[in-house]
Amino acid sequence: MIILKASIHVKRSLAFTFRYTSDFSHIQDWDPGVVSCVAHNPEVVGKGSQYDLVLKFGPFRPKMKYEIIEYEPYSRVVLKGEGDSFSAMDTIIFTKTDKGTQIDYQADIRFAAAGKTIERILSPVMKHVGKKAMAGLEHKLTGNKGLSEKKKCFKSGSSLADYIADHAVFPGMLMFSRFGYEFSKRFWLEPAGTLYRKNIVLTGGTSGIGKAAAFKLAEKKAFLTLIARNRQKAEQVQQKIIQKTGNPHVDILIADLSLMQDIKAISRKIAETKKSIDILINNAGALFNERKMTSEGLEQTFATDLLGVFYLTQRLKDCMAEGGRIINVSSGGMYTQKIDVDDLENKSGEYNGAKAYARAKRGVVILTRLWAERFADKGITVHSMHPGWVDTPGIEKSLPEFHQLVNRMLRTPEQGADTIVWLALSKKGGQCSGLFWLDRRPHETVVFPKTGESERERQLLWENLNNTLSEFK
Numbered sequence: 001m002i003i004l005k006a007s008i009h010v011k012r013s014l015a016f017t018f019r020y021t022s023d024f025s026h027i028q029d030w031d032p033g034v035v036s037c038v039a040h041n042p043e044v045v046g047k048g049s050q051y052d053l054v055l056k057f058g059p060f061r062p063k064m065k066y067e068i069i070e071y072e073p074y075s076r077v078v079l080k081g082e083g084d085s086f087s088a089m090d091t092i093i094f095t096k097t098d099k100g101t102q103i104d105y106q107a108d109i110r111f112a113a114a115g116k117t118i119e120r121i122l123s124p125v126m127k128h129v130g131k132k133a134m135a136g137l138e139h140k141l142t143g144n145k146g147l148s149e150k151k152k153c154f155k156s157g158s159s160l161a162d163y164i165a166d167h168a169v170f171p172g173m174l175m176f177s178r179f180g181y182e183f184s185k186r187f188w189l190e191p192a193g194t195l196y197r198k199n200i201v202l203t204g205g206t207s208g209i210g211k212a213a214a215f216k217l218a219e220k221k222a223f224l225t226l227i228a229r230n231r232q233k234a235e236q237v238q239q240k241i242i243q244k245t246g247n248p249h250v251d252i253l254i255a256d257l258s259l260m261q262d263i264k265a266i267s268r269k270i271a272e273t274k275k276s277i278d279i280l281i282n283n284a285g286a287l288f289n290e291r292k293m294t295s296e297g298l299e300q301t302f303a304t305d306l307l308g309v310f311y312l313t314q315r316l317k318d319c320m321a322e323g324g325r326i327i328n329v330s331s332g333g334m335y336t337q338k339i340d341v342d343d344l345e346n347k348s349g350e351y352n353g354a355k356a357y358a359r360a361k362r363g364v365v366i367l368t369r370l371w372a373e374r375f376a377d378k379g380i381t382v383h384s385m386h387p388g389w390v391d392t393p394g395i396e397k398s399l400p401e402f403h404q405l406v407n408r409m410l411r412t413p414e415q416g417a418d419t420i421v422w423l424a425l426s427k428k429g430g431q432c433s434g435l436f437w438l439d440r441r442p443h444e445t446v447v448f449p450k451t452g453e454s455e456r457e458r459q460l461l462w463e464n465l466n467n468t469l470s471e472f473k
């Protein structure tokens with residue numbers, strides 16, 4: 001259980017403070033974590049009053065039902081909340097003072113899927129959210145101008161968990177962990193059918209999520225072409241897949257996907273086979289902590305995670321079968337950044353690997369939407385997805401501290417690959433297009449203010465990528 005405690009003092013009468021705070025239908029006015037609250041019977045507030053809340057947890061909008069279970073006028077209110085992923089017991093005590101009213105708030109929160117590790121990690125994040133709510137209440141009751149000072153306080157003395165809470169991960173991002181996978185899985189039905197004779201081109205199949213996806217797709221009898229940069233590694237994976245699944249249809253093509261000349265060469269080879277591609281999976285990717293240039297003079301995050309994906313897809317689009325599918329592996333990290341169409345190569349300011357990665361991954365989400373529109377007349381669907389936080393060699397190398405901190409919460413590569421395989425196999429994967437998926441469900445692409453892009457920026461992204469590529473054509 002996570003226990004949150006906070007106290008505020010407001011220069012307001014006890015009567016006003018009690019009436020305002022105990023009526024939960026006001027909560028979305030002061031708690032930034034609440035999207036909406038509807039009272040069952042708005043006329044009366046007292047024991048038995050019920051409220052339906054929609055909360056804001058990162059990209060998720062979980063629902064909760066609250067009920068007042070104890071109501072002592074001008075003294076104490078206790079509310080019980082029940083949701084799918086957690087329950088809460090909120091106790092609010094009001095005390096008259098010389099100058100106004102003291103509010104002591106305690107929330108006891110229990111997560112359905114929680115163990116001690118998860119609670120330890122979530123505790124500072126929840127406290128951060130709780131503090132914001134109390135600051136909001138104080139502001140609402142008094143019009144406190146000092147709110148921005150409070151915000152500054154939240155920033156000081158920050159731990160890694162605070163950093164995550166501020167910059168990327170609301171408690172709802174818990175859904176990115178293995179608990180999110182396990183929770184979501186309870187609602188799934190396995191899609192029927194196989195991928196027999198479906199030609200699938202998969203990048204990054206030699207490690208982590210891509211490797212797990214390759215095994216699963218081969219099990220489903222697909223005809224696989226793995227694009228890899230390391231021949232030895234690729235041949236080992238090829239042999240293992242054939243041995244384990246008994247599916248002999250696993251080919252290899254060698255290319256470094258940060259190099260446009262390599263992409264040009266393999267896409268030519270693929271076109272020469274005259275086999276149409278049923279499913280293209282752009283999974284290869286990496287987060288680079290240092291800004292480096294490729295041998296072609298491009299910044300490596302941009303080249304690997306955005307331009308390479310764009311170029312490969314554009315080169316292979318005419319090889320795609322009617323009704324084909326394209327699956328782009330993006331990342332939840334993209335939520336933290338807006339695309340900067342004028343600085344795609346991360347030249348300005350000090351280079352920050354996580355930021356550059358997030359921008360490139362946002363670019364992939366934008367391209368997904370643009371391709372969905374452009375390929376619709378050929379019946380090709382295009383998807384972007386977030387695999388969740390997955391324990392892979394890639395994440396261990398690029399984010400060692402994060403890997404250590406959340407190690408026990410990470411998904412297995414198979415869990416991370418699940419939505420890729422599901423998008424390849426399921427009916428929905430052939431019906432919906434242009435969306436961003438996590439755990440077999442589409443999610444919003446913009447969560448934080450000012451991270452969305454305009455139509456003009458989308459078009460500029462397309463144009464700027466094409467302009468960069470003109471050197472390599």
Ligand SMILES: NC(=O)c1ccc[n+]([C@@H]2O[C@H](COP(=O)([O-])OP(=O)(O)OC[C@H]3O[C@@H](n4cnc5c(N)ncnc54)[C@H](OP(=O)(O)O)[C@@H]3O)[C@@H](O)[C@H]2O)c1
Nearest residue numbers: 204206207208209256257258283284285331389390392394
């Ligand atoms: N792990 C996570 O928590 C997480 C979260 C969100 C998104 N993702 C995304 O998921 C995808 C897979 O990541 P992962 O965690 O499974 O990482 P990984 O274990 O490092 O695997 C990455 C794969 O991409 C290949 N690759 C990287 N750069 C390449 C290049 N220039 N040319 C050709 N192949 C290249 C790697 O080849 P080698 O084997 O030769 O290195 C490897 O097969 C990436 O797009 C990543 O951004 C991962």
